[in-house]
Amino acid sequence: MVRALEKYIRPGVKSTPFCPGCGHGILMGLILRAIDESKMDMKKMLFVSGIGCAAWIPSPNFNGDTLHTLHGRALAFATGAKLYNPDLCVMVISGDGDLSSIGGNHLIHAARRNIDLKVICANNMIYGMTGGQAASTTPKGARTSTTEEGNPYQPFDLCNLVKAAGATYVARFSVTQPVALVRAIKKSLLHSGFSFIEVLSPCPTQFGRRNRPDRPDEMMKDLIRRCILEEEAKGLTQEEMAERIITGEF
Amino acid sequence: MPSRWVKSPFPKGMHYLSGNDAAAEGAVAAGCRFYAGYPITPSSEIMERMALRLREVRGVFIQMEDEIASISAVIGASWAGAKAMTATSGPGFSLMQEAIGYAAFTETPCVIIDVQRAGPCTGQATRVGSGDIMQAKWGSHGDYQVIALSPWSVQEMYDLTLGAFNLSEQYRVPAFVMADEAVGHLRESMSVNARVEIWDRKKKKGGSPFGTEEKDGVPPMPAFGEGERLLVTGSTHNELGFRKTDAPEAHAKLVERINKKILNHRSVISGTEGYFLDDSEIFLITYGFTARTSLFVVKRLRKEGKKVGLLRLKTLWPFPEEAVAEVVKRGKKVMVPEMNQGQVVGEVRKLCPGEVIPLNQTDGEVIRPETIMDELKKII
Numbered sequence: 001m002v003r004a005l006e007k008y009i010r011p012g013v014k015s016t017p018f019c020p021g022c023g024h025g026i027l028m029g030l031i032l033r034a035i036d037e038s039k040m041d042m043k044k045m046l047f048v049s050g051i052g053c054a055a056w057i058p059s060p061n062f063n064g065d066t067l068h069t070l071h072g073r074a075l076a077f078a079t080g081a082k083l084y085n086p087d088l089c090v091m092v093i094s095g096d097g098d099l100s101s102i103g104g105n106h107l108i109h110a111a112r113r114n115i116d117l118k119v120i121c122a123n124n125m126i127y128g129m130t131g132g133q134a135a136s137t138t139p140k141g142a143r144t145s146t147t148e149e150g151n152p153y154q155p156f157d158l159c160n161l162v163k164a165a166g167a168t169y170v171a172r173f174s175v176t177q178p179v180a181l182v183r184a185i186k187k188s189l190l191h192s193g194f195s196f197i198e199v200l201s202p203c204p205t206q207f208g209r210r211n212r213p214d215r216p217d218e219m220m221k222d223l224i225r226r227c228i229l230e231e232e233a234k235g236l237t238q239e240e241m242a243e244r245i246i247t248g249e250f
Numbered sequence: 251m252p253s254r255w256v257k258s259p260f261p262k263g264m265h266y267l268s269g270n271d272a273a274a275e276g277a278v279a280a281g282c283r284f285y286a287g288y289p290i291t292p293s294s295e296i297m298e299r300m301a302l303r304l305r306e307v308r309g310v311f312i313q314m315e316d317e318i319a320s321i322s323a324v325i326g327a328s329w330a331g332a333k334a335m336t337a338t339s340g341p342g343f344s345l346m347q348e349a350i351g352y353a354a355f356t357e358t359p360c361v362i363i364d365v366q367r368a369g370p371c372t373g374q375a376t377r378v379g380s381g382d383i384m385q386a387k388w389g390s391h392g393d394y395q396v397i398a399l400s401p402w403s404v405q406e407m408y409d410l411t412l413g414a415f416n417l418s419e420q421y422r423v424p425a426f427v428m429a430d431e432a433v434g435h436l437r438e439s440m441s442v443n444a445r446v447e448i449w450d451r452k453k454k455k456g457g458s459p460f461g462t463e464e465k466d467g468v469p470p471m472p473a474f475g476e477g478e479r480l481l482v483t484g485s486t487h488n489e490l491g492f493r494k495t496d497a498p499e500a501h502a503k504l505v506e507r508i509n510k511k512i513l514n515h516r517s518v519i520s521g522t523e524g525y526f527l528d529d530s531e532i533f534l535i536t537y538g539f540t541a542r543t544s545l546f547v548v549k550r551l552r553k554e555g556k557k558v559g560l561l562r563l564k565t566l567w568p569f570p571e572e573a574v575a576e577v578v579k580r581g582k583k584v585m586v587p588e589m590n591q592g593q594v595v596g597e598v599r600k601l602c603p604g605e606v607i608p609l610n611q612t613d614g615e616v617i618r619p620e621t622i623m624d625e626l627k628k629i630i
Contacts, residue, residue: 059493
């Protein structure tokens, strides 16, 4: 039996490398769904990624041109490819640490230039691949392998950061909001300019293990509970707001 | 590998230019149609001229936010099919090393011009030095080969930049032009021919982009958008580009092939130029601007009847071992003047059974003829 999106998976790829309970597998399927529903020509797509778990979403799984680069540099590589061949539809898929820590400088400049890149930032609020170190998006107080006493620093609000830098399509959704997320990815595919979609994706293995909730199903339910739209935030108290995550288009 | 001849984009005849400007013209002549760079003294003029010229020849120019972004964009553009280049100096060259390793391991053709200045670190930004020679070969981690050329005139800033592109395409390897502030800012006449010979990367539809059984060890290189479903990665990979981070054979095979690919062709790639080699007993072995001064010294001493000769290294990497070994076995004494604390002298020593005397100068200035003359007279 051939599954509907199988043509987008590179022949020979039998499985993903993601941990059980990781949100990246869901994100991977949603990206392909958006590409399929938008009837994109895979021959014209270019998938660029950095280093980290999210960067292994397109490489080698996607059945198109993939460019797996250096840690933090996906946007710079992508800029070169896109400027030389503007006919390519360039999607950058990488993690929060790769795009906003080591890659932070390239992120704000690519946004400033409004280069036509479709950036999908899988945010699991941790450095997963290397064993659970603190990231620029780790919540204050969270335990990581380098902040056993609790992270002392504020995390980035990636959407605010990128919008201030000049991005022209900015959205945040969770892997627990698949319908909205596919719609946003489709919009970004058609958008002419720098688009940035932050995707909340749980990491039970590294983040869950040191914090609560830790079970994959509990982390998903937690995301469902906490992710709200801007309108829904209006009726909430400060205390209720503290643990909410605002999703939507900004 | 077949080449083709194209009409020179710069008018044929004699021109009076700076070295930096000549390098930009050499790049455009070679077919460079993508430049991403960051300003740094004393290389910025190359970027500025490329900004102008690429607009004229309908290429792509972008000034990036830093040197790491610049070399990254160059590599991305190269995989999109471009002949791509950047120019920098010591501090920028240091920043680019990780990406240089990426270009070597993924076999991405690209050209970097290092207009060297007095280092280490910020050093003397507007002064000259040759301190980056070893870094060109060993700057990134791991075992890889690069091609590095050493121009000694404005003419060679044009010729060797053109040459760097050709070699880079032929061997799918990063190629460097190890210039310096002296030759970069020097103004001289240079001549441009009506047509230039250029090489392009191998193409083969459906061919494995990262492995080959062919003798030259150079696989064909598709571009994005050609339907080849490329798998470019900096991880160890097989001939199709699949990550092979657990297999010892895969790592051994790839590391060996990318090194052998260059070393097996050293005699063809590496260029030297000899002056008065046949009957000399004392040799100067040097490169770049220092070689010019050295030639003046050798000619002067020859007029005085002294049997001295000069071997000029046009290629620094892969090190021209055969040419150097040939000369040193004949010579009683070898002197290696360099604007550093001794970088090429070590390579010469590996090949020389006799005495090798370094002449090191790191004061931000070119070595004067009198300095070389005085030191040579001590050993003649």
